[in-house]
Amino acid sequence: MKKFLxxxxxxxxxxxxxxxxxxxxxxxxxxDIVPSLTTAWGMGAEYFTDLVRERTDxxxxxxxxxxxxxxxxxxxxxxxxxxxxVIDFAVQSTINYSPQIPELNLFALPFxxxxxxxxxxxxxxxxxxxxxxxxxxxxxxxxxxxLAFGENGFRELTNSRREIRAPEDLHGLxxxxxxxxxxxxxxxxxxxxxxxxxxxxxxAALQQGTIDGQENPIxxxxxxxxxxxxxxxxxxxxxxxxxxxxxxxxxxxxxxxxDQEIVQQAAKDAGAYQIALARVGIDENDGSRHLEFLxxxxxxxxxxxxxxxxxxxxMTVTTLTPEEIQKFVELTKSVIDEWRxxxxxxxxxxxxxDMAAVR
Numbered sequence: 441m442k443k444f445l446x447x448x449x450x451x452x453x454x455x456x457x458x459x460x461x462x463x464x465x466x467x468x469x470x471x472d473i474v475p476s477l478t479t480a481w482g483m484g485a486e487y488f489t490d491l492v493r494e495r496t497d498x499x500x501x502x503x504x505x506x507x508x509x510x511x512x513x514x515x516x517x518x519x520x521x522x523x524x525x526v527i528d529f530a531v532q533s534t535i536n537y538s539p540q541i542p543e544l545n546l547f548a549l550p551f552x553x554x555x556x557x558x559x560x561x562x563x564x565x566x567x568x569x570x571x572x573x574x575x576x577x578x579x580x581x582x583x584x585x586x587l588a589f590g591e592n593g594f595r596e597l598t599n600s601r602r603e604i605r606a607p608e609d610l611h612g613l614x615x616x617x618x619x620x621x622x623x624x625x626x627x628x629x630x631x632x633x634x635x636x637x638x639x640x641x642x643x644a645a646l647q648q649g650t651i652d653g654q655e656n657p658i659x660x661x662x663x664x665x666x667x668x669x670x671x672x673x674x675x676x677x678x679x680x681x682x683x684x685x686x687x688x689x690x691x692x693x694x695x696x697x698x699d700q701e702i703v704q705q706a707a708k709d710a711g712a713y714q715i716a717l718a719r720v721g722i723d724e725n726d727g728s729r730h731l732e733f734l735x736x737x738x739x740x741x742x743x744x745x746x747x748x749x750x751x752x753x754x755m756t757v758t759t760l761t762p763e764e765i766q767k768f769v770e771l772t773k774s775v776i777d778e779w780r781x782x783x784x785x786x787x788x789x790x791x792x793x794d795m796a797a798v799r
Contacts, residue, residue: 464694465500465694465695467501468502468503469500469501469502469529469691470503470505470510470527470528470529471489471502471504471505471528471529471531472505472508472509472510472511472521472522472527472530472531473485473505473506473508473531473532474507474515474532474536474639475506475507475639475660475664476507476663477504479660479663480591480592480593480657480660480717481531481533481590481592481659481660481683481714482504482506483717484531484590484710484711484713484717485504485531485710485714487709487710487713487714487739488502488531488685488707488710489501489503491706491709491710492703492706495702495706496699496702496703499699500695500699500702502529508639508640510526510527513638513640513641515618515619515638515639516536516538516539516618516619516620518530518532518536518537519537519539519540519541519582519686522584522686522687522688523540523582523583523584523688525688525690525691528687528688528691529685529686529691530684530685530686531710531714532684532686533592533683534548534575534681534684535547535548535620535623535681536618537684538620538622539620540582541578541579541582542782542783543574543575543578543783543787544575544578545620545779545782545783546566546575546783546788546791547566547681548620548622548623548626548679549622549679549775549776549779549783549788550626550678550775550776551678551679551765551768552680552776553566553594553679553680553795554594554678554679554680556795557799558725558798559594559677559680560719561798562795562798562799563591563680564798565794565797565798566794566795567589567682568794569790569793570790570793571787571791571793571794572589574786574787579686584686584687584688584689585688585689585692586684587685587687587703587704587707588684588685588704588707588708588710588711589682589684589685589711589715590682590684590685590711590714590715591681591682591683591711591714591715591718592657592660592681592682593657593658593680593718593719593722594657594677594678594679594722595655595657595680595681596655596656596657596661596673596674596675596676597615597654597655597674597676597678598653598654598655598661598667598670598672598673599613599653599672600649600652600653600670600672601613601652601672602672603672603674603756604758605674605760605764606764607630607767607771610627610630610631611631611632612631612632612633613632613652613653614632614635614653615627615632615633615635615652615653616635616637616642616646616653617634617635617636617654618636619636619638622775622779625775626772626775629772629774629775630768630771630772635650637651642654643664643666643669647669653672654666654670655678657718658673658722658750659722662749667750667753667754667755671755671756672755672758673756673757674758674760675758675759676765676768678768683711683714685707685710712733713734713739715730716730716733716734717730717734717741720734720741720744721741721743721744721745721746722746731744747759
């Protein structure tokens with residue numbers, strides 16, 4: 441009888457401990473993204489939530505809130521809201537966190553990566569190298585738990601007025617840019633008239649003619665039919681745009697070590713999926729590698745030739761030559777010089793070293 445009582449007490453304690461651990465798990469966690477679920481960005485975020493739910497057997501359920509719902513359209517407030525616990529998870533562009541984390545402006549330095557022989561190798565070298573580690577640490581120093589890098593894509597230019605092949609073609613054009621100061625500096629240096637505007641307002645502004653154009657990766661502007669209002673697209677790849685899988689540290693601490701490992705790996709896997717989606721049909725040097733990867737996980741996209749698709753919907757596609765891009769590079773060198781100290785000279789040097797290693 442004594443042994444039975446001891447055993448029963450132990451079972452009660454074990455069950456109570458298990459219940460306490462599970463009690464810290466909420467029924468649902470909220471994940472923030474800026475664009476729609478039909479973009480590579482949105483699909484990567486949903487894939488992450490699917491992987492987490494499946495691999496935790498439903499213990500952790502995350503719901504994606506697209507179109508900046510959780511930031512009420514103020515996308516550059518996203519990191520502040522995540523840090524404060526209003527948002528649990530986020531898959532965010534480095535651009536939208538840069539007002540609070542200046543180091544993230546590294547990726548917005550004009551033609552910093554596209555000036556390399558292979559812009560995608562250069563971007564991967566940074567995110568997988570010493571600079572990427574420094575970026576992750578900067579995020580954690582300011583109150584976010586970094587999980588993995590994903591990708592939105594290299595940002596291209598669209599407008600309703602004319603083909604753009606030289607800086608003077610940009611003169612006077614009213615271009616929508618994100619509310620981050622470095623973008624204003626870049627487009628002013630090129631003679632354009634940049635206007636800061638949240639993504640949620642951009643389509644209406646294009647339709648009404650308030651702005652002439654915008655800059656975004658192809659897989660972001662195509663799903664929302666920018667081509668209905670902007671007939672010209674210029675492929676100049678002026679900056680790379682990684683995404684960041686991040687979680688609120690208090691939410692992270694509430695998970696068991698086993699579930700933390702599952703969530704981290706799910707973010708890495710979803711990041712790889714998002715990167716492949718952002719590059720398939722766009723990366724000239726991939727040799728179908730990204731498409732084969734997407735087929736291997738049964739997630740091959742419908743569109744695999746973006747130039748042909750953009751022309752099909754009526755856009756004039758202009759791909760700048762290295763010589764043409766160099767004219768834009770010369771005019772924006774002053775922006776890199778001005779932002780070097782704000783971003784951190786050591787971080788920029790680390791990124792340059794990472795890129796040189798794969799050049």
